[in-house]
Amino acid sequence: MPFTKTHSPSWAPNIFANKVVLCTGGAGTICSVQVAALVKLGCNAVITGRRLEVTEKVAAELQGLRPGAKVIGISADVRDYKAMEAAVERTVKELGGLDFLM
Incomplete structure (x- = not known):
């Protein structure tokens, strides 16, 4: 089906508004840039x-990318199941859910 004006492009304003992303290794060079893009598009992280x-x-820097953004930094090793489970629980508790995991 051809693209028509009735279809919103994936970059439509607010498409990521109030979505929540959890990114393991999000303080690193590559992942922090990916999270930055999502924060600018409306995600909390x-x-x-x-x-x-x-x-x-890094969380504080990412939070400054968009007024009203919420970005939380957690110390956790991705190899530690319990630590990651706690990170997911905290994400849901403080940001209201979890939409994307990177």
Whole structure:
């Protein structure tokens, strides 16, 4: 079916508004850029990293990308099942759900 004006493009304004993404390794170079794009498009986010200080710093920078954005930095090792389970629970509790996992 050809694209028509009745179909919204994937970059339509607010398509990601109030969605929640959890990104493991979100404090790293590649993943933080992906999360930045989603935050700019309207997502709120939780990022995890092994070093709390770095993770919280990146979370604060990401939160500053869009007025009203909520970005939480959590120290967690992706190899630790319990830590990741706790990160998911905190994401749902503080941001109201979980729509995307990276």
